[in-house]
Amino acid sequence: MNSEKSVPLISLTNVSKTYVGDGFVTKALADATMTVNKGEFVAIMGPSGSGKSTLLHTLGLLDRHSSGAYVLDGRNVNDLTDDELAKLRNKKLGFVFQSFNLLAKETVAQNVILPLFYSGVPKKEWKERVDKAIAAVRLEHRAGYLVQKLSGGEKQRVAIARALVCNPEVIFADEPTGNLDSVSGQAVMDTLRGLHEKGATILLITHEPNTARNAERIIRIKDGIIVSDEKVLDRAKKGEAIK
Numbered sequence: 389m390n391s392e393k394s395v396p397l398i399s400l401t402n403v404s405k406t407y408v409g410d411g412f413v414t415k416a417l418a419d420a421t422m423t424v425n426k427g428e429f430v431a432i433m434g435p436s437g438s439g440k441s442t443l444l445h446t447l448g449l450l451d452r453h454s455s456g457a458y459v460l461d462g463r464n465v466n467d468l469t470d471d472e473l474a475k476l477r478n479k480k481l482g483f484v485f486q487s488f489n490l491l492a493k494e495t496v497a498q499n500v501i502l503p504l505f506y507s508g509v510p511k512k513e514w515k516e517r518v519d520k521a522i523a524a525v526r527l528e529h530r531a532g533y534l535v536q537k538l539s540g541g542e543k544q545r546v547a548i549a550r551a552l553v554c555n556p557e558v559i560f561a562d563e564p565t566g567n568l569d570s571v572s573g574q575a576v577m578d579t580l581r582g583l584h585e586k587g588a589t590i591l592l593i594t595h596e597p598n599t600a601r602n603a604e605r606i607i608r609i610k611d612g613i614i615v616s617d618e619k620v621l622d623r624a625k626k627g628e629a630i631k
Contacts, residue, residue, distance in 0.1 A: 396423035403456030416442040418612040429584040431592040431603035439612040449477040482551030486563040492536040521549040541572030
């Protein structure tokens with residue numbers, strides 16, 4: 389038995405997030421319970437306003453939840469200070485966003501190296517890590533190019549390389565194909581799927597069924613509530629469409 393698989397990498401138990409303002413109380417996440425094992429590829433689906441972003445911010449340590457327990461790689465994040473959360477986030481998590489969030493007038497390599505400035509990784513290792521991350525997304529031939537000269541699909545692959553450079557435990561991909569045409573979008577998903585096949589743990593946030601079907605599992609959220617958690621292969625065997 390693989391001991392790494394026996395204990396979830398991510399575990400949420402009855403996690404809720406409540407926003408209070410202008411006399412209104414909004415429960416954006418309600419008693420969410422879920423686990424993700426090391427090496428899984430999980431898609432989180434839901435319409436706009438369903439709570440996907442709140443769940444992402446919670447899982448990604450970008451925002452604190454209001455109640456419940458969140459354990460990440462054996463650490464209960466409830467007990468951590470803001471500084472400790474920031475260090476854990478930088479060490480364990482990588483992020484890919486719909487809008488790329490790249491520096492357009494810097495090169496591919498200069499963008500990929502940025503997380504290392506805050507990582508504590510010895511500087512002598514930086515070039516090797518950058519080269520390895522760029523190679524993982526097959527952009528070695530673009531390493532010296534300015535980002536503004538790249539296509540949308542190439543920019544998103546740079547964002548994936550940047551997410552990889554600190555060797556994170558989890559890659560969060562938030563609507564990574566949302567700003568891309570279908571061909572570029574599929575190229576990005578092929579990259580993520582290839583990383584998963586090499587052992588990466590990936591959490592994909594999407595509202596697109598064709599994008600979600602690249603994952604092993606689909607967790608659906610509606611009105612802040614996790615309403616289903618199904619394996620994609622199980623659905624395929626039943627001949628059901630992913631909607």
